[in-house]
Amino acid sequence: xxxxxxxxxxxxAPCLAQAPADGSVPASSNIMGSQYPRINPDGxxxxxVQARDAQKVQLGTGSVGDSDSGLGRGPxxxxxxxxxxxxxxxxxxxxxxxxxxxxxxxxxxxxxxxxTYYGWGKQCxxxxxxxxxxxxxxxxxxxxxxxxxxxxxxxxxxxxxxxYVYTPPGYDSSRDRYPVLYLQHGAGxxxxxxxxxxxxxxxxxxxxxxGKAKPMxxxxxxxxxxxxxxxxxxxxxxxxxxxxxxxxxxxxxxxISMVDSTFRTIADRxxxxxxxxxxxxxxxxxxxxxxxxxxxxxxxFSAPPIxxxxxxxxxxxxxxxxxxxxxKVRLLWIGAGTAEPRIHDGAASMHQALDxxxxxxxxxxxxxxxxxxQTWRRSLYDFAPRLFR
Amino acid sequence: xxxxxxxxxxxxAPCLAQAPADGSVPASSNIMGSQYPRINPDGxxxxxVQARDAQKVQLGTGSVGDSDSGLGRGPxxxxxxxxxxxxxxxxxxxxxxxxxxxxxxxxxxxxxxxxTYYGWGKQCxxxxxxxxxxxxxxxxxxxxxxxxxxxxxxxxxxxxxxxYVYTPPGYDSSRDRYPVLYLQHGAGxxxxxxxxxxxxxxxxxxxxxxGKAKPMxxxxxxxxxxxxxxxxxxxxxxxxxxxxxxxxxxxxxxxISMVDSTFRTIADRxxxxxxxxxxxxxxxxxxxxxxxxxxxxxxxFSAPPIxxxxxxxxxxxxxxxxxxxxxKVRLLWIGAGTAEPRIHDGAASMHQALDxxxxxxxxxxxxxxxxxxQTWRRSLYDFAPRLFR
Numbered sequence: 001x002x003x004x005x006x007x008x009x010x011x012x013a014p015c016l017a018q019a020p021a022d023g024s025v026p027a028s029s030n031i032m033g034s035q036y037p038r039i040n041p042d043g044x045x046x047x048x049v050q051a052r053d054a055q056k057v058q059l060g061t062g063s064v065g066d067s068d069s070g071l072g073r074g075p076x077x078x079x080x081x082x083x084x085x086x087x088x089x090x091x092x093x094x095x096x097x098x099x100x101x102x103x104x105x106x107x108x109x110x111x112x113x114x115x116t117y118y119g120w121g122k123q124c125x126x127x128x129x130x131x132x133x134x135x136x137x138x139x140x141x142x143x144x145x146x147x148x149x150x151x152x153x154x155x156x157x158x159x160x161x162x163x164y165v166y167t168p169p170g171y172d173s174s175r176d177r178y179p180v181l182y183l184q185h186g187a188g189x190x191x192x193x194x195x196x197x198x199x200x201x202x203x204x205x206x207x208x209x210x211g212k213a214k215p216m217x218x219x220x221x222x223x224x225x226x227x228x229x230x231x232x233x234x235x236x237x238x239x240x241x242x243x244x245x246x247x248x249x250x251x252x253x254x255x256i257s258m259v260d261s262t263f264r265t266i267a268d269r270x271x272x273x274x275x276x277x278x279x280x281x282x283x284x285x286x287x288x289x290x291x292x293x294x295x296x297x298x299x300x301f302s303a304p305p306i307x308x309x310x311x312x313x314x315x316x317x318x319x320x321x322x323x324x325x326x327x328k329v330r331l332l333w334i335g336a337g338t339a340e341p342r343i344h345d346g347a348a349s350m351h352q353a354l355d356x357x358x359x360x361x362x363x364x365x366x367x368x369x370x371x372x373x374q375t376w377r378r379s380l381y382d383f384a385p386r387l388f389r
Numbered sequence: 390x391x392x393x394x395x396x397x398x399x400x401x402a403p404c405l406a407q408a409p410a411d412g413s414v415p416a417s418s419n420i421m422g423s424q425y426p427r428i429n430p431d432g433x434x435x436x437x438v439q440a441r442d443a444q445k446v447q448l449g450t451g452s453v454g455d456s457d458s459g460l461g462r463g464p465x466x467x468x469x470x471x472x473x474x475x476x477x478x479x480x481x482x483x484x485x486x487x488x489x490x491x492x493x494x495x496x497x498x499x500x501x502x503x504x505t506y507y508g509w510g511k512q513c514x515x516x517x518x519x520x521x522x523x524x525x526x527x528x529x530x531x532x533x534x535x536x537x538x539x540x541x542x543x544x545x546x547x548x549x550x551x552x553y554v555y556t557p558p559g560y561d562s563s564r565d566r567y568p569v570l571y572l573q574h575g576a577g578x579x580x581x582x583x584x585x586x587x588x589x590x591x592x593x594x595x596x597x598x599x600g601k602a603k604p605m606x607x608x609x610x611x612x613x614x615x616x617x618x619x620x621x622x623x624x625x626x627x628x629x630x631x632x633x634x635x636x637x638x639x640x641x642x643x644x645i646s647m648v649d650s651t652f653r654t655i656a657d658r659x660x661x662x663x664x665x666x667x668x669x670x671x672x673x674x675x676x677x678x679x680x681x682x683x684x685x686x687x688x689x690f691s692a693p694p695i696x697x698x699x700x701x702x703x704x705x706x707x708x709x710x711x712x713x714x715x716x717k718v719r720l721l722w723i724g725a726g727t728a729e730p731r732i733h734d735g736a737a738s739m740h741q742a743l744d745x746x747x748x749x750x751x752x753x754x755x756x757x758x759x760x761x762x763q764t765w766r767r768s769l770y771d772f773a774p775r776l777f778r
Contacts, residue, residue, distance in 0.1 A: 109498030
């Protein structure tokens with residue numbers, strides 16, 4: 001049995017002897033002292049788990065639709081050695097952050113060596129594969145903003161909720177007021193996701209330090225909300241009945257006023273942006289287009305294509321009058337990764353339809369990345385500098 | 390294969406059909422929508438995991454030394470039903486927060502239905518068992534402070550580190566300066582622990598709202614640090630060589646000045662306290678006693694007994710002159726839970742030795758709780774109101 005003396009020492013004594021001398025390094029996404037997963041010089045990843053009595057161990061990867069998971073399409077069989085360690089080395093991985101998990105005799109289980117990251121509707125293992133020559137999301141010796149964890153009570157849901165709010169460097173020492181970007185995660189993720197796996201704060205710190213982005217507040221929240229007393233309604237896709245997501249009402253009715261009353265914001269539409277990834281991109285288009293009195297800057301990162309998108313009729317006709325829209329909306333930004341073909345093509349189609357209708361918009365394609373955070377980090381890096389100009 | 394449409398809906402559609410109508414409720418420590426573990430009306434906990442192909446599934450619990458884990462002493466066998474669900478209902482549990490994990494065919498694995506909490510040297514499942522009639526760590530409609538996640542660079546370790554800093558309600562709107570409590574976690578835990586499983590911010594919010602504690606800043610950090618180029622030295626307990634923990638140097642040489650230069654603190658010893666739990670309690674005693682020029686308020690929560698503690702000689706003789714010590718130190722607080730006998734008795738012995746030597750101190754025994762967070766939440770609730778008076 002472990003006791004407190006052992007516990008006192010474990011984290012200070014990582015498994016020094018186990019590290020192979022092959023140029024591989026522990027992933028930066030591991031917990032303190034964990035040697036696996038390891039990143040190999042060719043960008044492949046070696047996973048390992050000890051499971052002496054298991055019959056079958058596999059690696060699960062976060063493949064979504066036709067998007068490459070970055071690690072290959074799971075589940076991938078792992079191989080057992082005579083000491084009970086199951087190992088797998090992937091193909092050279094797409095750079096960036098990849099969700100993963102082990103499947104031990106059929107049970108999805110996190111890797112105890114990994115930090116956990118909220119995704120896939122649960123806390124999930126994740127591995128960070130560096131991109132050579134790219135440092136826009138690395139910690140650097142520049143002034144850093146804070147991520148503030150803030151409680152607020154939602155009357156709509158009847159629950160305490162948390163917002164994660166990035167305040168830019170210098171916020172505390174100045175009396176300035178700042179514009180606000182509302183930045184939303186994808187399906188199965190939550191309030192922690194953009195700052196943790198997305199590194200939103202670090203990306204903004206670097207952009208602001210280089211003078212590329214205006215200092216801004218970034219408000220992140222959980223994109224799910226259940227109205228008090230809500231009852232399930234028939235599913236639009238024919239599945240089991242669903243409880244409607246009241247996030248739009250919480251954002252418009254509660255979060256914006258909480259942020260404006262808590263932080264030194266410039267509380268008007270010209271200084272308020274919204275962007276989101278995947279489900280959050282879809283929410284962003286829906287919410288901003290139907291509340292153009294509140295938002296002037298719009299970013300859709302890898303939103304799933306809208307069925308039957310039509311410039312004249314979608315979003316209650318918000319786009320129908322191109323001149324009026326162009327006058328009102330300062331930025332409409334649409335992006336996707338080239339390794340998520342269906343979403344990329346949907347985004348490109350929307351961009352072309354908007355162009356054809358004379359609606360100003362920016363289209364961004366992230367080369368070689370899929371429905372994953374490397375696409376969205378790059379999206380934020382391209383999107384944020386365009387804001388509040 | 391799951392796709393983004395499924396993902397869009399999962400979190401909004403928790404498993405409504407699975408909840409038994411026996412008065413049990415999902416633990417508040419679960420992820421959004423997760424029905425298990427469940428808290429039963431008698432305070433017992435029901436755990437469940439689906440593992441159709443597993444041969445043996447057990448519940449692992451965080452028993453430390455002779456302390457009760459709150460859930461019973463693991464591993465405890467779980468029982469499989471004909472649908473592949475393994476289930477276990479514990480005895481009525483000790484109230485509070487308990488770490489746990491499943492052991493699936495010998496492999497420790499987190500519960501996908503639980504939020505994760507850093508403990509036991511990894512991200513760990515945890516279950517919150519409410520204590521009837523006790524609400525000092527519940528979210529209430531009172532003003533709330535923020536937890537700020539702050540990056541800083543340590544020259545000692547050569548790495549970026551994070552501090553979690555609680556700023557009290559009103560910090561932003563006032564120009565006041567505040568005293569600081571440095572609050573440290575236990576072995577195998579990290580910078581996130583006190584605010585997440587410890588609910589330090591919520592406890593302070595409630596105490597401040599009731600006028601029971603002075604508004605203060607609480608700075609939390611990871612109590613591990615490895616000096617650049619440090620090499621392993623022989624273990625004092627005869628185990629494998631260890632890398633010395635440089636946390637004391639980082640706290641004294643870097644963290645305090647970072648906090649004082651970043652936040653509106655009152656930067657003197659009369660307005661600086663330190664407390665910690667378990668390993669953090671031991672660190673607190675070591676660091677404060679040998680730096681009485683920096684700290685005037687000291688809290689040791691369930692610190693493991695110091696071998697050969699002697700009032701005259703321990704801590705370089707800091708306690709040898711009772712009058713001088715009493716004049717200098719405004720509070721020396723020592724506590725433990727009654728269900729962690731060895732640590733409780735060690736703390737009580739220290740308290741008696743201090744009393745006998747004429748050194749003012751406060752002793753606190755948390756009834757019925759072990760080496761767990763309920764002891765430390767109660768400790769903070771007793772300790773914080775005594776500070777900065």
